[in-house]
Amino acid sequence: xxxxxxxxxxxxxxxxxxxxxxxxxxxxxxxxxxxxxxxxxxxxxxxxxxxxxxxxxxxxxxxxxxxxxxxxxxxxxxxxxxxxxxxxxxxxxxxxxxxxxxxxxxxxxxxxxxxxxxxxxxxxxxxxxxxxxxxxxxxxxxxxxxxxxxxxxxxxxxxxxxxxxxxxxxxxxxxxxxxxxxxxxxxxxxxxxxxxxxxxxxxxxxxxxxxxxxxxxxxxxxxxxxxxxxxxxxxxxxxxxxxxxxxxxxxxxxxxxxxxxxxxxxxxxxxxxxxxxxxxxxxxxxxxxxxxxxxxxxxxxxxxxxxxxxxxxxxxxxxxxxxxxxxxxxxxxxxxxxxxxxxxxxxxxxxxxxxxxxxxxxxxxxxxxxxxxxxxxxxxxxxxxxxxxxxxxxxxxxxxxxxxxxxxxxxxxxxxxxxxxxxxxxxxxxxxxxxxxxxxxxxxxxxxxxxxxxxxxxxxxxxxxxxxxxxxxx
Numbered sequence: 001x002x003x004x005x006x007x008x009x010x011x012x013x014x015x016x017x018x019x020x021x022x023x024x025x026x027x028x029x030x031x032x033x034x035x036x037x038x039x040x041x042x043x044x045x046x047x048x049x050x051x052x053x054x055x056x057x058x059x060x061x062x063x064x065x066x067x068x069x070x071x072x073x074x075x076x077x078x079x080x081x082x083x084x085x086x087x088x089x090x091x092x093x094x095x096x097x098x099x100x101x102x103x104x105x106x107x108x109x110x111x112x113x114x115x116x117x118x119x120x121x122x123x124x125x126x127x128x129x130x131x132x133x134x135x136x137x138x139x140x141x142x143x144x145x146x147x148x149x150x151x152x153x154x155x156x157x158x159x160x161x162x163x164x165x166x167x168x169x170x171x172x173x174x175x176x177x178x179x180x181x182x183x184x185x186x187x188x189x190x191x192x193x194x195x196x197x198x199x200x201x202x203x204x205x206x207x208x209x210x211x212x213x214x215x216x217x218x219x220x221x222x223x224x225x226x227x228x229x230x231x232x233x234x235x236x237x238x239x240x241x242x243x244x245x246x247x248x249x250x251x252x253x254x255x256x257x258x259x260x261x262x263x264x265x266x267x268x269x270x271x272x273x274x275x276x277x278x279x280x281x282x283x284x285x286x287x288x289x290x291x292x293x294x295x296x297x298x299x300x301x302x303x304x305x306x307x308x309x310x311x312x313x314x315x316x317x318x319x320x321x322x323x324x325x326x327x328x329x330x331x332x333x334x335x336x337x338x339x340x341x342x343x344x345x346x347x348x349x350x351x352x353x354x355x356x357x358x359x360x361x362x363x364x365x366x367x368x369x370x371x372x373x374x375x376x377x378x379x380x381x382x383x384x385x386x387x388x389x390x391x392x393x394x395x396x397x398x399x400x401x402x403x404x405x406x407x408x409x410x411x412x413x414x415x416x417x418x419x420x421x422x423x424x425x426x427x428x429x430x431x432x433x434x435x436x437x438x439x440x441x442x443x444x445x446x447x448x449x450x451x452x453x454x455x456x457x458x459x460x461x462x463x464x465x466x467x468x469x470x471x472x473x474x
């Protein structure tokens with residue numbers, strides 16, 4: 001993409017006229033572990049430091065980067081299960097093998113394999129939840145048996161909550177009965193909220209403190225849209241390596257469960273949430289220092305945004321501007337091909353006429369030069385994951401020799417960009433262009449589409465410019 005195109009592209013998205021999603025700072029937690037042998041003085045200092053850390057309510061928020069987010073396949077239940085059954089059949093196994101060819105090594109190399117069961121609206125909602133979960137688990141069991149990493153498998157049943165077609169028709173109900181398999185390449189692709197354990201729990205306890213509940217309230221309210229529209233939420237507890245491994249594993253899961261239960265009590269859909277306890281198996285800092293151990297004691301809320309393109313795919317808006325300018329010819333220098341014009345505000349300018357413009361000898365002093373200009377900008381939302389692109393074209397025409405001078409040009413430029421970052425507070429988008437360059441642009445407050453955008457979406461734009469020039473004798 002040349003520099004003119006890039007400037008036009010940035011300006012184009014400026015007509016629509018991400019910093020972290022939530023405010024927070026990463027502080028360290030320090031606690032006196034029950035198993036640690038420490039002096040009374042050190043223990044008192046640790047407790048005092050805990051109180052200070054808890055007082056500032058530290059939370060780290062990391063927005064998903066949107067690169068390598070996920071691949072997905074959707075397999076109709078009719079091709080995997082007998083009517084009314086939840087155990088995958090041989091035809092279903094063959095179907096999975098056929099579909100998984102599209103994923104290649106991702107099934108074994110990914111951070112997470114999310115298996116989601118769905119039903120139509122036939123039957124009781126609670127029954128549908130159970131059936132969708134059991135069918136998803138059956139698919140997960142088969143994937144594990146055929147080489148998928150068991151630690152990477154996550155299973156949820158969504159019942160009839162996420163239809164992809166109308167349940168009013170037989171064909172629609174068939175489409176809605178399905179199992180989705182989503183492959184998340186790496187954890188950095190997910191939106192993450194990280195809570196130091198000391199901000200939520202007393203030492204060695206899995207019961208949320210009053211302060212912990214208040215902290216969750218604060219940040220989940222700020223992230224309400226994110227959590228409510230999420231396709232999947234994973235809550236993971238972690239510890240340092242002090243103490244018994246089994247005890248740490250149990251404590252980490254209990255803490256994750258406490259956070260999950262509290263979110264459910266605040267209205268977050270339990271069917272999209274999974275809890276996990278990782279104990280000391282996933283440190284993010286050295287366990288050789290108290291600061292490192294404090295960083296490792298944490299609870300993470302990992303959020304996978306919507307799976308499918310939202311209902312506004314293809315929607316957008318169009319801005320059109322037209323202008324007509326008429327100027328009087330005051331003088332003509334035919335040898336140097338310079339025309340002197342007086343504009344509508346009595347401003348006088350000299351215009352050099354290129355050799356491309358025929359019939360200059362037909363122009364006389366007193367003639368009126370009329371320029372009609374049109375610019376149209378159309379911007380719309382494309383399918384998530386569509387690769388960025390850029391293209392341009394131009395059409396030109398001019399009058400025949402001997403006629404009064406005239407010409408028109410129409411140029412179009414079509415571009416798209418992947419959204420790799422969103423700052424909703426500052427209303428900016430960070431975009432990846434067709435040539436790989438990353439740019440950030442402001443979004444005008446009048447553009448309501450901005451509120452529905454997600455990292456991974458693709459924005460398309462079409463810029464049309466037209467000029468028509470004619471000379472008239474008064």
